[in-house]
Amino acid sequence: MRAVWLWIATVLALAAPAQAFDTNATSAWVYDVQTGTVLMEKNADVPLPPASMSKLMTLTMLFEAIHDGRYTMESTFPVSVKAWRMGGSKMFVEPADTPTVGELINGIIVNSGNDACVVVAEGMAGTEEAFAERMTERAAQLGMTHTNLTNASGWPDPEHRMSMHDLGLLAAYMIREFPELYEKFSMTSYTYKGRVPSNANNRNPLLRLGTGEWVADGLKTGHTQEAGYGLVGSAIQDGRRIIFVISGLDSDRARAEESERIVNWAFREFSMNTLVPAGETVMEAPVWLGTESRVGLTTEGGVNVLVPIAVRDQVRVEVVYDGPIPAPIAMGDPIARLVVTVPGRPDTVTPLIAAADVPEAGFIGRMRGAVMQLGQRAISAVTG
Known part of the structure; x- marks a missing residue:
């Protein structure tokens, strides 16, 4: 040898020394997509309540079905009484509605509609319980080893768990495999049939916090009392993409500030060298x-x-x-x-x-x- x-x-650019970074999140995972480098992790493989961030798995199941030709953006699903009665964040569908797949995707991404997630689950698997089993099985196939899902929306349940690492892997998969559908994560507002919910605007703070040096284009916020405030985020600067997942912040303001801190750190303190x-x-x-x-x-x-x-x-x-x-x-x-x-x-x-x-x-x-x-x-x- x-x-x-x-x-x-x-080829290594001269710059000021990198500063150590310690996130205020209780769990975090930061990833550079181009090189496959994990930049930082904190309790990243601990299964935690993901709140609405687990809606990414519901969307993944639907994205795969569209990609396989089982559905189109114009396909419609019925709205059950169970879906209509869902609490929390809603798209505000009603039993007489037949929303299209495209409308449901918008309602899940922007409005974080729990009702829309149930509509998708029942439309694809018959029951939300059967859909949750399919999601858990598919997650394992994608290498998500700390994921167990019991519902389609992230509704609080002691058995509904995902790690931040798993959520990051899922985000990378969605960005890589469904670029045309992923563009919808950049939507800042959506209203179904003129019904104006309090959550008509996308809660992702990064979509409003771009510095001019980088731009954010996804993905999903989450919040419950148990989970705290979390975010699966992604941003691009000069063709370089980073994905990060945080959880356990104590307010939406803290989530926004921590998200911006992480993105700035990831782009400023690491240099891409050819x-x-x-x-x-x-x-x-x-x-x-x-x-x-x-x-x-x-x-x-x-x-x-x-x-x-x-x-x-x-x-x-x-x-x-x-x-x-x-x-x-x-x-x-x-x-x-x-x-x-x-x-x-x-x-x-x-x-x-x-x-x-x-x-x-x-x-x-x-x-x-x-x-x-x-x-x-x-x-x-x-x-x-």
């Missing part, structure tokens, strides 16, 4: 018994690394391979690894591929290569 250290410090641009040769590795003595090493899509500004000068980059690399080599063959070490974080490992074909040498070339190798071994034996 051969390792070659590369010093690429020039260590290797797409298509650029990282280095050349020696070739054994080939028509060429060396082959270029490159990546499929470049290497981007998220670096805490405070440790930017401690990043190490290493190329690891077994060499010399025997011919024949086909362009695109994975023949090495680029290992980026950032203090305090797991290594980032990227396959390095051959930048060109290197056919096996002919008989004379192989003989010359063997003689050279024997000579090198003899020198090593004498000097060793």
